[in-house]
Amino acid sequence: MADPGTVKDTSEPKGVARIKPEFLDPDHIPHLAEDCLSQADKDKFASGSANNGATEVDENGKESGQNSGGLSDKPAFKRLSKAEKKKLRGQNKARPPPFKVDREQILCHTLVDIVEGETPAPCNNARCFSIHDIKAFMAIRPPDIGTTCYNFEVRGRCPRGINCRFGSGHITENGFNKINEDVWKKFSSRSSPPTLNALTKDLQVSLRKRLYDFSKSEKILEVSKTQSKGSKRTCEGEIKKEAPKLEAVAGVTGCDGSTKKVEDSPSSEVNNVSEKIGPVLDDDTIKLKPAEKKTIDWRGKLIMSPLTTVGNLPFRRICKEYGVDVTCGEMAMASSLLQGLNQEWALVKRHESEDIFGVQICGNNPYTMTKSAQVLQENIEVDFIDINMGCPIDLVYQEGAGSGLMHREKVLQSIIDSMNKVMTIPLTVKTRAGIVTGKNIAHNFMPYFRDLGASLVTVHGRSREQRYTRLADWDYIDECAKIAHPVPLFGNGDIMSYEDYKHVIDTYKNISGVMIGRGALIKPWIFTEIKEQRLWDISSRERLDIMKKYVNYGLEHWGSDTKGVESTRRFLLEWISFLHRYIPVGILECPPQKINDRPPVFKGRDELETLMASPNCAHWIQISEMLLGKVPEGFNFLPKHKANSWK
Known part of the structure; x- marks a missing residue:
């Protein structure tokens, strides 16, 4: 905190570290960086006019005297026109896979x-295009990337065998x-096994052939559907048939929310009216007994968000080692899970180190x-959905x-009610503040979450329209928490240090x-910082060690053959598209770093730190x-944001 007697320096523009x-x-x-452009963007530059306003410079920053919209061997632009900048705004949509294995x-x-x-077992796949001659494969086997196979070290037997790219230590x-x-x-x-929740062949076949027994879910859904229709008919019947009587009865609230005038009449008459309204439901004959729910004590826990693409199992293992308490898999589409798709079921895999693990479905x-919810609870190890x-x-x-x-x-x-009835594990909900910026609506749902049995609610303090622009609205999150009480509510947004965490916990008591x-x-390592209540000035070598560990976990998870190596890469x-945004504590004038602040171009304390800070x-x-090792021929990774094509 700045000394009250000093004048705050406002020379730096807002949002700049x-x-x-x-x-x-x-x-x-x-x-x-030409290799980091999509073909469409390459075509834009190749077809650009010679007078686009961009001035090309050489490596020393001197103008070359040549203005060109095309790409050169070492393209460099000192000054960019507005038209030139617009060409590389936004995101690369529908990004292709970086590499395909032949x-x-x-x-x-x-x-x-x-x-x-x-x-060896015989290959029964008549359409198998792979090599079936070991000697022929050994003659063309690609060179090893390294001499030490992580899988061989931890297992004693590498499952990728002679396809392994680190196989010199375990291949004859x-x-x-x-x-x-x-x-x-x-x-x-x-x-x-260390990795749990693998999709079995029997389960996949039963899902694809629609043989799985969903009678429990169907029974609950039928009751929910009947209740929904009955509630609608009841409301319509009260308005249409009993409106005159209700108008004469003060203190009775109709379906439209209006309160009518009271008229002296026997209470039995009013009761008879309500008894005759609505259909006869069979709820009592098929009423489900409430299942005994498992519970989780959420208080004081540090939870990692479900993160699409980047919140994979190797990354969650890293976070567990640095102190996170609760992890959650990447968002999985419910319809794809029911189709038994391998890529969707891969998202629910769990490592043994994840002691409190949840699955998020959409x-x-x-x-x-x-x-x-039923098929997940019955077939995998999961603590909440x-x-x-x-x-x-x-x-x-x-x-x-x-x-x-x-x-x-x-x-x-209906979703919350039905899922909660079919599950014996806790049900949680993660929502945004609203859809449109300036029109927060999440507070309207808090009574539903509370009354329908949600175990935990998380509110991201931004609207859908905002995405990650502007700061999260923690005042609004606190208001939602007040309404949701006694259901615990966690906030999400802009926590980047122990200081941010402490400010939230101390300020927003709900x-x-x-x-x-x-x-x-x-x-x-933010989880370590929070638990140890300190700011960690981590070195570039320590950060590289974290990435090495991630690579090893990736090779264990995706495999150490060529396909697994390139998936890990x-x-x-x-992940590096986020990691590079870290600003080392030792070079900040006013630590800690704020999540939406961007630094001017800087040099690190060593070459590796400078390289790690590059947005390119x-x-x-x-x-x-x-x-x-070196990327294979044909490898092409497109960054999510086009701006990351600039060095």
Whole structure:
């Protein structure tokens, strides 16, 4: 906190982090990284007119005297016209996968993990395009990236066998896989694998052929549907048939919310009126007994947000090591789970270190949401299920899911009620403040969450329209918490340090805790900072060690063959798109860093720190090559934001 007697320096514009002068790089000249452009953007520049207003400069910052809209071998633009800047605004939509593995260049899975003396199983796939000759594969096998295989070290037997890109330590000259007997015996004797919740073939077949027994969900949904229709008819009947009588009875509130005048009449007459209104329901004959709910004590817990794409299992393992209490998988679409899609079920996998783990599902109707909740609870290890009411993606919103549920109160009520009845584990909800900026509506839903049995509510203090612009509205989150009481409510938004966390906890007394998303992506050690109540000036070498650990976890999760290596690289690059935003404590004039502040171009305390701070995608790839070797021919990673194509 600044001394009250000092005058606050306002020379820096709002939203700009203040860097110590000795670390500033005022001579930096931005230039394009051609490899980080989409083909559409390359075409834009190639077809640009010669007089587009951009002045090309050489490596020393001197004008070359050539104005061109095209791309050169070392493109660099000192001054950019407005038209030029507009070409690289916004996001790269529908990004293609960075790399596709040629199936004809890999060994068939039946021959991959064969120990000398074992007989391989026959390949029964008539359409298998992989190599089926071990000697032929060994002749074209790509060179190893490294000499130490992480999977072999922790398991004693690498499941990727001779396809492994780190296989020199466990592959014989004849193409057989080696086993470390002691380590393998210990690993194989475990009661459960380190990664849980794998989709079994039997479950996948039953879902795809619609053979799974959803009678429990269907029974609950039928009751909910009957009650909904009965409530509607009751309301219509009261208005249409009994309006004259209700008008003569003061203190009785009609369906339209108006209060009518009282007239002296026997109470039995009024009771008889209400008894005759509405249909005869069979709720009493099929009434479900409330299941005994498991509970979670949320108080004081640090929760990591469900993070699409970047909140994968290897990243969650990193966060667990730095002190997060509760983790949640990436958003999974309910309809895709019911179809048994591998890529969707991969999102619900759980590592053994995640002691409190939840799954977040997204859908637009009670039928898919309730059935998804049932199949998840019955087949995987999960501690709670979260309803996504905050996803701002256009495709999801337009389908009435995610933040689109905020427009559909009746559907939302039915979803919460039905899911809560089918589940014996806690149900949680994550929502945004509203849809449109300046029109917060989340407080309207708090009574539903409270009365229908939600175990926890999380409010992201921004609207769908805002996305991540402007600051989160914690005053509004606190108001929502007051309405939701006694259900615990956690706030989400802008927590970047222990100071931010302490300010929220000390200021907003109705809020039970915080959920951290971007702050964890930028600095996963934030959980350690909060628990130890300190600011950690972490070194570049320590940050590189974190990335090394992430790579090892990625190779264990996605595999150490070429496909697994490039999947790990892809998700590492997605993570670095957040990691690079971290500003080291030692170069800030006024730490801690604020989440929406952007620094001027600066140099780090060493070359590695400077490289890690680069917002350019080409430098991110350079970091990945330090950990996973050179990118293969044909690799092309497009950053989510076009601005990251500038060096």
